[in-house]
Amino acid sequence: MSVSQQQLPYGSGNAAAPPGRIEVAPGAVWAPAWLDGATQAELLAACREWAKPPGGMRRPRMLNGAPFSTLAVCLGWHWYPYRYSRTCDDGDGAPVKPFPPLLDRLGAAACDAAGVRPVPYDAAIINYYAPDARLGLHQDKIEGPAVIAAGSPVVTISLGDTCDFRLGNVHQPTRPYQDLQLASGDLLVFGGPARLAYHGVPKIYPGTGPSALALAGRLSVTLRQSGQPG
Ligand SMILES: O=C(O)CCC(=O)C(=O)O
Numbered sequence: 466m467s468v469s470q471q472q473l474p475y476g477s478g479n480a481a482a483p484p485g486r487i488e489v490a491p492g493a494v495w496a497p498a499w500l501d502g503a504t505q506a507e508l509l510a511a512c513r514e515w516a517k518p519p520g521g522m523r524r525p526r527m528l529n530g531a532p533f534s535t536l537a538v539c540l541g542w543h544w545y546p547y548r549y550s551r552t553c554d555d556g557d558g559a560p561v562k563p564f565p566p567l568l569d570r571l572g573a574a575a576c577d578a579a580g581v582r583p584v585p586y587d588a589a590i591i592n593y594y595a596p597d598a599r600l601g602l603h604q605d606k607i608e609g610p611a612v613i614a615a616g617s618p619v620v621t622i623s624l625g626d627t628c629d630f631r632l633g634n635v636h637q638p639t640r641p642y643q644d645l646q647l648a649s650g651d652l653l654v655f656g657g658p659a660r661l662a663y664h665g666v667p668k669i670y671p672g673t674g675p676s677a678l679a680l681a682g683r684l685s686v687t688l689r690q691s692g693q694p695g
């Protein structure tokens with residue numbers, strides 16, 4: 466199943482986001498405090514399991530060899546600059562862990578919250594940001610061309626410390642952009658006309674996460690439709 470821009474109720478400038486949601490740009494919906502504390506704790510516990518080897522959390526490197534300041538673990542498909550694989554090619558080489566039912570459910574709920582048709586998510590990247598980690602402005606664009614053309618939305622769910630999430634334009638990794646302060650439990654969905662928006666995380670606010678999570682730093686649970694065959 467794919468999602469066409471015609472099926473997205475946002476982006477025309479006419480539609481209002483559902484109650485409690487903020488359409489921050491055409492095709493981009495922010496749902497503050499989307500996950501309750503118990504569900505955040507459940508998701509964090511799952512992330513801690515997924516982070517374990519084999520095929521666990523590792524530090525990606527750019528094509529020039531420079532290390533990311535974030536750590537990441539992938540599910541369903543393993544992402545690294547700039548391709549998807551079924552094995553952790555830039556880690557221990559193990560098979561990628563399967564895309565789990567919990568993320569099937571959260572992906573469906575995220576689409577519902579954003580008011581878009583359900584997407585068959587099959588790839589997750591879980592990023593860990595220590596308090597001094599950053600992610601530069603980039604586009605998510607190695608998913609298959611049909612997925613990109615359809616505007617299939619990217620989901621990001623925040624856990625732990627609040628961050629500045631920089632949501633930019635689709636043309637260049639510079640202004641205009643806006644900084645959204647995403648807190649633990651917040652959901653951001655960007656698809657349709659925002660699918661290729663440049664985005665990044667320039668700042669983490671240490672010590673701002675819920676104390677009940679006992680998480681120093683931030684995790685983002687990001688979901689995509691990979692558009693890969695099989
Ligand atoms: O941390 C986030 O919310 C976004 C992460 C991201 O952009 C990515 O993994 O491509």
Ligand SMILES: [Mn+2]
Binds near residue numbers: 603604
């Ligand atoms: Mn991204």
